[in-house]
Amino acid sequence: MTNWTQAQAPGNPPKSNAITDVACPFCGLVCDDLELARDEKGLHVTKNGCEKAVAGFERNVDGAKPQIEGRDVDLATAIQAATALIRKSSLPLYGGLGTDVNGIRSVMALADKSGGVVDHALSEGQYRNFRVLQTTGWIMTTLTETRNRADVIIVVGTDIQKLHPRFFERIVNVEASLLSETPAKRTVIFIGKGLDQSAVKGPRIGEIVTLPCDLDRVGEIVGALSAEIRGTPSSADSVAGVPAADIRALVERLKSAAYPVFVWAPPGLNFPNADLVVSAVSDLVKELNVKWRAAGLALGGNEGAISAGAVSSWQSGYPLRVSFASGKPDYDFLRYAIPRMIANGEGDLLVWLASFTPDLGPPATKIPTIVLGTPGIKLASPPAVFIPVGTPGADHGGRIIRVDNVVSLPLRDLGRSKLPKASDIFGAIELAL
Ligand code: SF4
Known part of the structure; x- marks a missing residue:
């Protein structure tokens, strides 16, 4: 919630040293709860920043000439x-x-x-999304909906922590929600190996599950999940190195979840034809919505x-x-x-x-x-x-x-x-x- 004083409104530089409720433009999340201080050396992030915010706000930009x-x-x-x-x-x-x-x-x-x-x-990353949106449409949600309603969060093949260092802190591990002062714990599922899970911790986090496939094979896992949901499962023992039993178990979790949200960041899907992964996730979300409920959340930006x-x-x-x-x-x-x-x-x-x-x-x-x-x-x-x-x-x-x-x-x-x-x-x- 933005809380300007007259002196802090856009166009008017703040006059005091402490600056609260600052919106950060250094990644697509645009967190709006930062606190900064200003002294003769410049700006300092004092609260709610991340390494990108510190690098962005605290950089010395003096002295550059046309x-x-x-x-x-x-x-x-x-x-x-x-x-x-x-x-x-x-x-x-x-x-x-x-x-x-x-x-x-x-x-x-x-x-x-x-x-x-x-x-x-x-644009190359954004077009992994645009192409799907333009051809088949999709069912998407917002940061706020995810923060307040999601009980299962599925991270699809992208290192969210690297691109958006406060995503898990601000959206996933929040103590209260609009709907409850004491909301239930969440399950966080990672499809893909080597994704940074270090920020997935705290009182709201229940189980953490990993389906450890190579990142350029996440589309195969998503396709196998869709096939299970459609009732036409693969007869293989494993898909992209993940046992079929683990894929079936994930499908059961998705069916019993109240509001699973699939999260990806297009810049992180950096391999040929990655828009097909976005398309497969989008199809999976649509299939789940035939009988259950689910949504997508694309990050990046x-x-x-x-x-x-x-x-x-x-x-x-x-x-x-x-x-x-x-x-x-x-x-x-x-x-x-x-x-x-x-x-x-x-x-x-x-x-x-x-x-x-x-x-x-x-x-x-x-x-x-x-x-x-x-x-x-x-x-x-x-x-x-x-x-x-x-x-x-x-x-x-x-x-x-x-x-x-x-x-x-x-x-x-x-x-x-x-x-x-x-x-x-x-x-x-x-x-x-
Ligand atoms: S995650 Fe970090 S860089 Fe991104 S908006 Fe929030 S504070 Fe800024």
Whole structure:
């Protein structure tokens, strides 16, 4: 629950040292209960953070300057140079897109005006979900529903702890729920071996079960579960190294559960045709709902990917991988994948935006590159133009959409720096074009 004072509302940096109820933009969960303190050295996460939050908020971003070909320039000169490159380009590629709702709105407007292509750096993972959603639909739930209702949580082949370090703390191991002050313990099932289970502990956790198959074979386990539920079980003694008896036992658990939730994070399903796993999980959930109840919960959505997909859908009608080259939105998730376009020599300018983490550097390319990035962003070589920009939720206010797509959260200006907003830079370029 956000609890702003006037001084802490978006756009107004807090005046006291202690800052409460901070929303964290450094992964798709957007936890909104962090506490920070600020002193002359910068921001410090004092409560409810995780290692990603500490790395994100406590980074020193002072001293970065706009550059042209590695030479420091003033901001107006850098904007002028970026504008000239975009004006000259016949097919600019707008990639990265690590930003908030306002940031992505400004990218869409500029791409529309300049006839460019729009694609997020994490689209490949997101498309493991989109392809299923677009073809067969699915039955999904939210973080809040999972937190309050799930009695069995099945983690499908992804290292949730690595991608979302507070998922188990905030969603799974919660002492009370909306429905009960003393809710029953939960069963947590891991399909796949080697997944970090270290945070699955505490009073709400009952049994922990592991079906230890190789991660690229989780789809076989999910398929075997579906076959059991349909009444057409496999006659094999084991599937992907997991005994058939364990698969049957899991099916019985699912049938007797009140609200089992299958959780996965698309970026973690990093093997060929991983969208088939998402499709198989989605089918399994639908089959369970014929007689019982179940839902899916897709995580991921780091680096503002959910906001990018949502705003692109609102504004163009399509979820990213959209080209405005013809003067109207044109959608093709294969053709307008920026990594593929760069590899095939398509596009003559890369405009890269990464305002959250320095790890989201632009890909290697021979075409000129404009980077709007958080200071310290990984760059293989100086881009044609570099403009340091602030992080929404640390250096300026903003808004971001949570991974389950049902809420957008305000991000506060914590006064970390005076770095400009990416949306202001893109707005200035769009005006000047
Ligand atoms: S889990 Fe994600 S949103 Fe929550 S504090 Fe960590 S990085 Fe921030």
